[in-house]
Every structure is written in C-alpha cells, then in structure tokens.
Amino acid sequence: MNRRLSFRGGFHVEEFKNTRKSKIQRMPAPERLSIPTLQHIGAPCLPKVKAGDIVDYGQCIGDVNAGLGCPIHSGVSGKVVSIDEKINVFGAKTKHIVIENDFEDRMSQEITPFTKSLADTNLEEIIDIVRKAGISGMGGATFPTYAKINSAVGKVNTLIINGAECEPYITADHRLLLEHPEKVINGTKILLKALGLRQGFIAVEDNKLDAINKLEDLLAGSELIKVKIMKTKYPQGDERQLIYAITGTELPAGKLPADVGCVVFNAETCAAIFNAFIDGTPLIERVVTVDGDCIKTPKNVMVTIGTSYRELIDFCGGLKKRPYKVITGGPMMGTAIWDIDAPITKGTSALLVFSSNYADLYSDTAACIRCGRCVEGCPMHLMPAYLASFAQNRDFDICAEFDVMSCVECGLCAYNCPARVPIVQNIRTAKAALNEKHRKEAEKKIAEEHKYISEGKKAENGNDKQQ
Amino acid sequence: MINNNKPDNIDAISADNNDGIKSDAGKTENNTGENVMKTTESVPAENTERFTDNLLLTVSPSPHIKSADSTRIIMLDVLIALTPALIWAVYIYGWRALTLTVISVVSCVLFELWYQLIMRKPVTIGDLSAAVTGLLIALNLPVTASLWIPVLGALFAIVLVKQLYGGIGKNIVNPALAARIFIFSSWTKEISVIPEPFTHWSASAVSVDAVSAATPLALLKDGIMPEVSLFDLLIGNCPGVIGEISALLLMAGGIYLLVRRVITWHIPVAYIGSVAIVTYLLPRHALSLQFMLYQILSGGLILGAVFMATDYATSPITARGKLIYGVGCGLITVLIRYFGGYSEGVSFAIMIMNLLVWYLDRFTKPVRFGGTAKNGK
Numbered sequence: 019m020n021r022r023l024s025f026r027g028g029f030h031v032e033e034f035k036n037t038r039k040s041k042i043q044r045m046p047a048p049e050r051l052s053i054p055t056l057q058h059i060g061a062p063c064l065p066k067v068k069a070g071d072i073v074d075y076g077q078c079i080g081d082v083n084a085g086l087g088c089p090i091h092s093g094v095s096g097k098v099v100s101i102d103e104k105i106n107v108f109g110a111k112t113k114h115i116v117i118e119n120d121f122e123d124r125m126s127q128e129i130t131p132f133t134k135s136l137a138d139t140n141l142e143e144i145i146d147i148v149r150k151a152g153i154s155g156m157g158g159a160t161f162p163t164y165a166k167i168n169s170a171v172g173k174v175n176t177l178i179i180n181g182a183e184c185e186p187y188i189t190a191d192h193r194l195l196l197e198h199p200e201k202v203i204n205g206t207k208i209l210l211k212a213l214g215l216r217q218g219f220i221a222v223e224d225n226k227l228d229a230i231n232k233l234e235d236l237l238a239g240s241e242l243i244k245v246k247i248m249k250t251k252y253p254q255g256d257e258r259q260l261i262y263a264i265t266g267t268e269l270p271a272g273k274l275p276a277d278v279g280c281v282v283f284n285a286e287t288c289a290a291i292f293n294a295f296i297d298g299t300p301l302i303e304r305v306v307t308v309d310g311d312c313i314k315t316p317k318n319v320m321v322t323i324g325t326s327y328r329e330l331i332d333f334c335g336g337l338k339k340r341p342y343k344v345i346t347g348g349p350m351m352g353t354a355i356w357d358i359d360a361p362i363t364k365g366t367s368a369l370l371v372f373s374s375n376y377a378d379l380y381s382d383t384a385a386c387i388r389c390g391r392c393v394e395g396c397p398m399h400l401m402p403a404y405l406a407s408f409a410q411n412r413d414f415d416i417c418a419e420f421d422v423m424s425c426v427e428c429g430l431c432a433y434n435c436p437a438r439v440p441i442v443q444n445i446r447t448a449k450a451a452l453n454e455k456h457r458k459e460a461e462k463k464i465a466e467e468h469k470y471i472s473e474g475k476k477a478e479n480g481n482d483k484q485q
Numbered sequence: 486m487i488n489n490n491k492p493d494n495i496d497a498i499s500a501d502n503n504d505g506i507k508s509d510a511g512k513t514e515n516n517t518g519e520n521v522m523k524t525t526e527s528v529p530a531e532n533t534e535r536f537t538d539n540l541l542l543t544v545s546p547s548p549h550i551k552s553a554d555s556t557r558i559i560m561l562d563v564l565i566a567l568t569p570a571l572i573w574a575v576y577i578y579g580w581r582a583l584t585l586t587v588i589s590v591v592s593c594v595l596f597e598l599w600y601q602l603i604m605r606k607p608v609t610i611g612d613l614s615a616a617v618t619g620l621l622i623a624l625n626l627p628v629t630a631s632l633w634i635p636v637l638g639a640l641f642a643i644v645l646v647k648q649l650y651g652g653i654g655k656n657i658v659n660p661a662l663a664a665r666i667f668i669f670s671s672w673t674k675e676i677s678v679i680p681e682p683f684t685h686w687s688a689s690a691v692s693v694d695a696v697s698a699a700t701p702l703a704l705l706k707d708g709i710m711p712e713v714s715l716f717d718l719l720i721g722n723c724p725g726v727i728g729e730i731s732a733l734l735l736m737a738g739g740i741y742l743l744v745r746r747v748i749t750w751h752i753p754v755a756y757i758g759s760v761a762i763v764t765y766l767l768p769r770h771a772l773s774l775q776f777m778l779y780q781i782l783s784g785g786l787i788l789g790a791v792f793m794a795t796d797y798a799t800s801p802i803t804a805r806g807k808l809i810y811g812v813g814c815g816l817i818t819v820l821i822r823y824f825g826g827y828s829e830g831v832s833f834a835i836m837i838m839n840l841l842v843w844y845l846d847r848f849t850k851p852v853r854f855g856g857t858a859k860n861g862k
Contacts, residue, residue, distance in 0.1 A: 027854075031552070186550065258854065270855040343543045349550040356542050372549065379551040383607060387556055387614075387654045390802035394749070399851040403802055421853045429548030436554040437654070443546050 022224055023263040024249035029395040029430055031252045031350070033225060034186040037307050037316045042193050044320040045333045047094045047119055051324030053079065054106055055113040057363040058154035059161050060086025065115055071098045074126035076300055078152075079115055088162040089152040092117050093302035093322035095124040107346060107355040114361070117324070129298040136211050141171060144212040151294035152301045152364075157255070157284035158347055160365040163291070167212050169274070170281040176265055177218035179206050181285035182248050182255035184223060185348025188368045190305040191285045193318045195222065195229035198289060199236055205288030206243050208295060213281070218243050220285070221260055225250040252350065253428040257282040259397055271424050286367075301364055306330065312339045312371040324361045327369055331358075342374040350429040380432065380440035392431035392441060398424050402431035406441040409448035414455070417448040425449065556653070560613035562747045566738030567620055567792065573734050574727040578628040579685030582727045586623035589635035593619030596643040606652070614653050618642050621661035621792065624728020625785070625832075626668070628686055629678045638664035658839040659796045662832050669832075679724045698724035701783035702828040708769040711779065718782040729785045739791035748795040751804055755811025756790040756818075757781060763819045786818065789831035799839040805849035806842075813838045 056062035063080030067073055073092045081089035096119045106112045132139075132147060149164035157180060179202065183191040195202060206218050222230050224247050233245045246264055248254050258269045261280045269278055286305060293299045302323055309316040314335030321330055327344065331337065345352040346366050362369075392402035400421055408417045422445060431441040574582040597615040601608045622638045642660035650656045669676055681698045701711035701723065713723045721731025729735070742748045761777055768776040780786070785793075794800060794814050801810050814834045821830025 032550075034550075262854075268855040271853070273855075341540070341542065343545070343549060345547075345549050350548045352547055352549065354542070354544045354547075354549065356544050358540060358542070370549070376549060377543070379549070385609075385652060385654045387559070388797040388800075388802055389559065389747075390749070390797070391554075391746075393802045393851070394804075398854040400853055401802065401846070401850060404846070420850065421856070424853045424855070427547070433548050433550065434552055434554065436552075436556050436559055438551070438555070440546075442548065446546065 022247055022249040023221075024251055024254070025259045025262045025397060027395055027397040027399060028251040028253060028259070029434060030250060031186055031430070031433060033250070034309070034349075035189050035192070035225065036187070037189045037309055037318050038192055038226075040189070040193070040317050042190075042197055042305055042318045042320050045322070045325065045330065047322040048325050048329045049119050050099070051093055051117045051119065051322060052102075052104075052114045052326065052359075052361045053090055053092065053117065053324040054104075054361060054363055055080050055090060055115065056106070056110070057090065057160060057323075057365065058086070058088040059159065060088060060165075062112060063087060063090050065101050065113060067098045067115065069098050069100050072096070073098060073117060074124045074128075076129040076298075076302060077126040078128060078150075078300070079117075086162050086165050088154050088164075089150065089300070090115075091152055091300040091302050092126075093324055094119040095122050096120040105357075107353060107357060107360045129300075131298045132295045136207060139208075139211060141167075141212050141214075144208060147294050148291055150300065151290065153287060153290045153294065154301075154364050155284055156286040156290065156301075156304060156364060156367065158351070158365050158367055160363075163283070163287055166281065166283070167209070170276045171213055173276045174213060174279050174281045175215065176261075176280045177206070177209055177213060177215050178246075178257075178260055178264060178280060178282045179209075179218060179220040179285055179288055180255055180257065180260055180282050181220055181222040181226075181229070182260060183226070183285075184250070184252045184255040185350055185352075185368070186252075187309045187370055188307045188348050190307045190318055190367050192226045192229055194286055194289055194305055195220075195226065196232060199229070199232050201289035201292045202285050203233070203236060203243060204296075205290070205292035208291050209283060209288065210242065217241065219246045219264055220244070221246045221248050221264060223248045223250040223254055252430055253397055253426075256397065256426060256428060258426070271421075304362070304364065304366070306362060306366055307368040308334045308370075309368065310345075310370040310372045311375060312337045312341045312373050314338045321362050323364060326359045326361055327355070328358045330362060330369060331371065337371065339373040341371050342377055343372045345370040345372065350433065351427065379438065380435075380443070381438045382440065384435075384438040386435075386439050387437050389436060391434045391436070395430045395434055397428060397430065398426055400425060402441045402445065403439075405448065406431075406439055406444040409444040412451075414448050414451045417445075418452055422448045423452065556612040556614070559747050560617050562742060562745045563617050563792070564613065564620060566741045566747075567624065567728070569734040569737060570624065570728050570731055570788075571620070573721050573731045574624075574628070577682045577721065577730060578680070578727065580688035581686035582623075582628050584688045585626055585628070585630060585632070585635055585727065586620060588632055589623035589626075589639055590616050590619035592636045592639035593622070593643050596639050597648065600644055600648045604648075609653060612653060615643060618647070618660045618664075621728070622664045622668075624788065625661065625665040625726050627676060627679045627726050629680060630676055634668055634672060634675065638668050641667045654798045656798050657842075658836050659793055659799045661796075662793055662836055662839075666832050666836065679726065681724055682722055682730070700724055700828065701779060702822065705769070705776070705779055705783065706822060706828045710770060710772070710775065711783070715775070715778050715782065718779070723783070725783075726785070729788045732782045732787045735787045735791055739787075742791070742795075748791070749804070749807065751807035752795045752800060752811040752814075753790045755808045756794055756814045757786065759812045759815025760786060760819055763816065769823070780819075780822070784822075784829050785831040789818075789835055790814070793831070794835045794838070799835075799842060801842050801845040801849065803846055803849045803851055805851075806845040809849065810838050810842070810845055813841070 061082050061084045063082050065080045067079045075095045077092050078089050079092050096117050099116045099118050102114050104114050145164045153163040154160045181191050181195050210218050237243050267278045275281055290301050303320055306319050306321050317334050343354050345354050386403050405422050425445050427442055429442050593615040594610050598610050642664035646660040646663045647656045678697045704711045717723050719733050764780040765773050765777040770776040801807050817834035818830040
C-alpha cells in the first residue's frame with residue numbers, strides 16, 4: 019500500500035469512532051422544519067416565502083444576491099407557518115423559516131436533473147447549478163461552494179477532496195465514502211471539469227482502509243482521480259495540513275489555498291454537487307453522526323436540514339444518561355449549544371451528547387509543568403504553553419510576537435495538557451484582544467484621515483471664499 | 486491567593502450540574518430506562534426519554550474531550566523509572582539507603598504541605614512532584630549521610646527553590662539539584678565518605694563510620710584509569726552515591742520514560758553524546774575510547790542526563806532548545822571534570838544551563854507553519 023502522508027506535529031488522539039460500522043439511516047422528515055436563513059459564511063438569505071404560503075419539496079425559500087449569498091430550500095412539502103427571528107447556536111440573530119410538513123411529498127418544479135453530458139458542460143453552468151442547489155462547505159466552515167470554485171478557477175493546479183475526517187467520533191464522511199463512493203468520485207469529476215484540471219486527489223486517513231479499498235477499486239488505473247492515504251493524526255483534516263501533506267507546500271498565514279495553487283472541498287460537499295446534477299436535488303439533507311455517552315443508540319443519520327436536535331436525538335433512541343453538554347460538530351472544535359430545539363444546518367457534521375463525565379476538563383488554577391507536549395503537537399508549530407501564560411498575564415503584545423494569530427484553535431494542546439490548563443481558551447482571549455486592538459487602531463487611523471480630509475476641505479473652502 | 490470560586494471558569498456559563506434538569510416527578514426522562522419505567526407511569530410512552538422543557542445545558546469552549554494524562558501520572562512514571570536504581574542501591578549498600586530515601590521523600594511532601602497550608606494555597610502534594618524531588622535528593626546522597634541531612638535538603642529544595650518561586654513549573658533551577666549543591670557545599674566532610682560496594686548498613690544505623698573509597702572520577706581527573714572494570718561500572722558494582730551506581734538500571738528507567746512519552750530523547754542524547762565526543766577527542770589518557778566510556782559511566786552523568794536535566798520546569802520546551810541545552814550541559818560537565826575544583830561536574834553544569842532556559846526557548850522559537858525565517862512575524 020502507498021506511503022502514508024502526513025505533516026510535522028499533530029497527535030493521534032483517541033478516535034472514539036463508535037459508529038464506524040453503523041450504516042447511514044434515513045430519518046423521516048419531521049412534522050415541522052425550522053430552516054435558518056443563514057447557514058453559511060456570507061450574507062443571510064431574504065425569505066422568498068411568507069407565512070401561509072404552500073411550499074414544495076426542494077423549493078427555494080430564500081436567497082440573496084448580495085455578498086456570498088447561498089440559497090436555502092425546503093426539505094418537505096407543506097405550509098409556511100411563520101418566519102421567526104431567533105438566536106442561532108452561534109449566538110447570532112437569524113430568521114428561521116418554519117414549515118409544517120403535510121406529508122404529501124409534492125416535488126417542486128425546480129428539481130430537474132441536468133441532462134447534458136459533463137463534456138459539454140461549461141464552468142458557468144456548473145457554478146450556476148452549484149449555487150442554485152445552495153451548496154456550502156459541509157465540513158463545518160460552510161463557505162459557499164460556488165464562490166470557492168469561482169475564486170479557484172485559473173489559479174489552482176491541485177484539487178483535494180477532504181475525506182480525512184480527523185475529528186474523534188465523527189464517521190459521517192467515512193460511511194459516505196463506503197456506501198456512496200460513486201457520488202464523491204462523480205462530484206470530484208464535476209469539480210475537475212469546472213476547474214479545468216486533469217487530476218484530483220481524494221485524501222482519506224488510514225483508519226478508514228475499507229473506504230480506501232473501495233475507492234481504489236472503483237478508481238483502478240484512473241489517472242484523473244487518485245486516492246491519497248493519510249496517516250491517522252489530528253488535525254490531518256485541516257486544509258493547511260492536508261495541502262502540506264499532499265503537495266509539500268506550507269500555506270502562509272493569511273493566504274488562501276488558491277494562493278498556493280490548491281483548493282480543498284469536503285467529501286460530502288462533492289456528493290451534494292453530484293446530487294444536484296444527477297437528480298437536481300438541492301442541499302436539503304445531510305449525514306450527521308449522532309454519538310456521545312448519553313445517546314442510547316449512536317448512529318449515522320441522513321437528516322433533513324431544519325430538523326431539530328431534539329428530534330434527531332429521539333430518532334437515535336433518546337438519552338440513557340442525564341445530558342451535561344450537547345455539541346454540534348466534533349469534540350475537538352465543535353460548539354457546545356444551549357438550545358436543544360435548534361435546527362440541524364448545512365454545516366452540522368455531528369451531534370454529540372455528553373454526560374457530566376465530561377465536566378471539569380480544564381482548571382483555571384492549574385499550573386503548567388512545561389512538559390512541552392503542546393509544543394510537540396502544535397500543527398502550526400507555535401508554543402502554546404507560553405502563549406497561554408502570556409495571555410493569562412494579559413501580556414498580549416508578546417503573544418503577538420509569539421505568533422498567537424497563527425493559532426487555528428484545533429484544541430490539540432488543551433487535549434494533551436496533563437496539567438489541565440485551558441490553553442486554547444487563553445489563546446482565544448489573546449486573539450480577541452489583539453483583534454480588538456487592531457480594529458481600534460484602524461478606526462483611529464480612518465478617523466484621523468477623515469479629519470485630515472475635512473480640514474483640508476475647510477481650508478479649500480476658506481481659500482475659495484477669500485478668492 | 487486561593488480562588489476557589491473561579492470567576493473566570495470556562496464552564497461558568499452553565500447552570501449547576503445538579504440543577505441542570507427540573508426533575509418534576511414523572512418527567513425525569515433523562516435517567517435510565519428503568520427509572521423512567523418506575524416514575525413515569527402516568528406519562529404517555531412517547532414522552533419518555535426526551536429532554537425536558539427546562540433543560541439547562543453547559544456551554545463551554547472547545548475542545549470538549551481530554552486525554553487521560555495528568556501531572557500525577559507523569560510524576561508517578563518518574564518514580565517508577567527510578568525504582569530499579571533504588572532497589573539496586575539497597576542491594577549494594579543495605580537498608581540504610583531506603584531509610585534515607587523515605588526520610589527525604591516524606592520531608593519533601595510534608596514541607597510542601599506545610600508551606601501550602603500556612604500560605605493558604607491549594608494543597609498540591611497529590612501531584613507527586615514533591616515526592617520526585619525527595620527521591621532525587623536521596624539518590625544524590627552517599628549511604629553514609631546523617632539522617633538529618635535529607636531533611637535540611639528537602640527544606641531548601643521545596644520551600645526556598647520551589648515554592649517561593651511559585652510552586653510547580655515556576656522554579657528556575659531544579660530543586661533536587663539545588664539541594665544537592667547546598668548539601669555538598671555546606672557539609673562537605675559529612676557527605677564525602679563514599680564507601681565500597683557491599684559494605685552494608687542497617688536501616689536504623691544513626692551514625693556511620695566508613696572508609697571512603699576512591700571514586701573513579703577522582704582518578705580520571707588525574708588521568709589515571711580506575712581499577713574498577715567498565716562492566717562493574719555499567720551494572721553498578723562500584724562506589725557512588727545511592728542513585729548513581731547502576732548506569733544500566735538508570736538507562737532502563739530512561740527508556741521507560743521515553744516509551745511513556747514523559748521525556749524526549751533530545752536532552753539525554755545531546756548531553757551524553759557531547760560528553761562522549763569531547764572526552765573521546767580530548768582524552769586525558771592514551772586509551773581514548775576507554776577513557777570516554779569511564780567518563781560516561783562513572784559519577785552522576787546518567788542520573789543527571791536522564792532524570793535531572795530533563796526536569797520540565799527547568800529545561801527548554803522546544804526541540805532545538807533541548808538539544809542546545811543538552812550540549813551545553815555536556816560541555817560544562819567536561820570543563821568542570823577536567824579543570825574545575827570538583828571531580829564531579831554534572832550538578833553545576835545542569836544548574837548553569839537551568840538559568841538559560843528562557844533564553845534558549847526564546848531564541849529557538851519554532852518557525853510557525855507557513856512562516857519562513859525571513860517573515861517570522
């Protein structure tokens with residue numbers, strides 16, 4: 019078998035891939051969907067429907083033309099009950115379109131398969147379809163996919179499909195690659211066509227050898243798409259580490275992958291692109307790994323976007339222990355949520371429910387013993403121990419000197435810390451303080467410029483009057 | 486001061502765990518199935534095992550999981566790694582070696598407890614770091630040392646060197662090494678009697694009267710090959726302080742620490758390697774290879790390189806820093822052994838390098854991912 023690709027730093031964290039053998043189960047659409055108008059990075063959608071409207075399965079219910087819009091669609095046929103403003107799990111006020119399912123499964127007229135062959139397709143058509151299908155990155159960052167394709171065209175020479183899935187617990191991409199490898203492969207082909215490239219790589223960690231074998235069987239002898247086997251190591255799925263492992267190029271801080279000729283798409287995003295072509299289905303459902311010590315039967319579930327966390331948990335047999343923390347995303351970088359009725363969105367790759375066994379992981383009074391494990395593991399080659407202690411002393415300038423802004427908050431340092439220092443949280447404090455400082459400095463500069471300009475104008479006016 | 490309320494605690498946003506769920510009778514759905522059966526007879530079946538309406542969840546920043554490693558486990562590993570050498574010392578010198586060790590460990594732990602109690606600091610003796618210091622102090626004593634000596638050493642190490650600088654991780658020099666130097670310079674005569682192997686001392690021998698053996702290092706300093714064979718030095722059939730006699734068992738302990746990821750290879754290899762290279766290239770005897778091996782196997786070099794120089798608080802945390810630190814220790818050790826007033830140079834060498842740790846870290850800061858040496862900012 020091929021050489022395992024990797025990067026310097028990182029650590030093999032305990033995998034907890036309990037659901038690796040659980041087939042993706044489709045969860046029937048619930049009675050009610052609550053679809054947020056903002057599920058991606060960019061401008062929120064403007065609702066195209068109003069309360070009382072009848073909508074069909076797959077119908078576009080919101081879109082916006084301004085800055086990085088990404089349309090949203092209804093995953094059921096039914097009636098729009100209301101459009102509420104709610105605070106989403108990340109703390110931002112967002113409109114949610116609430117649709118009551120009438121269980122008639124009327125297909126929207128908008129869903130039409132793409133009939134041309136890929137060879138006759140051009141870039142504009144592909145971007146149009148991807149945009150119309152409302153596809154945004156499904157690994158968690160949720161950058162609109164059409165915008166990523168657009169920005170990459172002509173600049174990149176390497177396409178990487180990210181199936182590394184380095185976060186513990188999550189097996190959604192693993193199951194997808196195993197059960198529907200053709201979707202990912204065909205999605206990759208569409209992306210290659212769009213980008214005008216002759217070769218793409220699907221990167222998979224070597225803890226998913228079954229999926230790798232399947233892909234290699236299907237791709238035997240293919241020059242177009244190659245499987246790259248990655249060493250199982252966190253955070254292998256970070257696009258910087260992935261690009262480094264495959265091309266040997268380090269992505270400089272503040273640069274986009276396209277600047278070094280690379281573009282990375284998540285595996286499930288590829289499958290969504292394929293679905294948009296073959297059936298015309300927009301992004302209205304996704305695979306979510308449901309796990310954690312409170313879940314009765316951990317599963318991989320195909321969920322309609324807009325289903326609430328509560329309903330998804332019930333679908334997995336409910337809880338067996340008192341929940342302490344509910345996390346959307348992986349345990350290393352995911353977000354703890356407070357609202358169990360919040361909806362599953364395009365970026366939700368996992369739902370983890372942990373009991374109080376996962377309480378008090380870190381301690382503010384803990385003393386760093388300088389063991390150096392954080393330095394050894396840091397994928398960005400920083401010195402987390404020093405950063406954390408400088409940040410704790412509120413010495414943010416020296417944090418900047420020690421490259422605190424390069425931290426990607428992967429969480430490995432805090433995970434490995436034997437002294438239970440909340441390293442990442444201290445670093446976040448420093449980053450926030452420095453960002454605030456830069457913002458104020460920039461504002462001050464702008465204010466000064468304005469003052470200068472207005473004073474200049476006054477002076478000019480004065481001159482005019484004199485004349 | 487103590488801060489038990491933890492106002493900045495990252496979990497502080499959460500409600501108290503116990504209040505997390507309103508436990509109305511019949512709605513304790515989050516218990517196990519059995520409990521639900523007992524308490525929810527009047528509730529519709531579909532309603533069981535769902536979240537209650539007033540569920541309060543904890544919100545805290547990622548990461549949400551943690552490795553099982555802890556400071557205590559690391560310190561326990563160090564204790565385990567030193568045990569074979571201690572057992573060997575008891576075999577060579579009798580039970581008095583153990584008596585000294587117990588006194589030293591107990592005094593270190595008690596001094597730490599005492600200091601933390603009177604200063605009203607959180608008590609941290611459970612992290613076992615004081616026990617490690619205690620063990621290292623004892624291992625640096627000759628078996629003939631008076632029983633009060635480790636007590637004074639412990640006081641010096643724990644209170645003066647460690648706690649007054651802020652406790653674990655904050656001390657500038659290695660407490661056990663500082664204590665060793667303190668003891669050796671204060672009671673030079675009491676401490677210089679190093680008896681021949683297999684001169685046994687009972688556990689309770691209070692005062693000891695022994696004939697000192699010539700240590701190999703004292704002979705090597707004058708360019709004389711010691712009579713003891715290299716093999717005896719390796720297995721530990723030679724005179725020395727309690728912990729340094731068996732190079733082999735110390736190396737085994739070092740390998741255990743490497744396997745357990747407690748230490749990395751950088752410091753021991755750089756330290757012993759640089760001593761080896763310098764003594765081989767610039768020997769004080771015609772048989773340079775033999776001279777080099779004697780230099781490595783005698784005295785406290787292995788103990789120092791594996792267990793003292795690798796002390797976390799007083800060694801660099803970058804890989805390059807560790808290498809420079811190790812080489813620095815090695816060069817200073819040879820300098821002292823060749824030209825210094827002592828035949829042994831390990832303690833002073835490590836202590837001098839301890840003082841440079843911050844600068845070593847500062848100037849060996851790794852180049853961040855995606856940054857080149859040029860635009861290192």
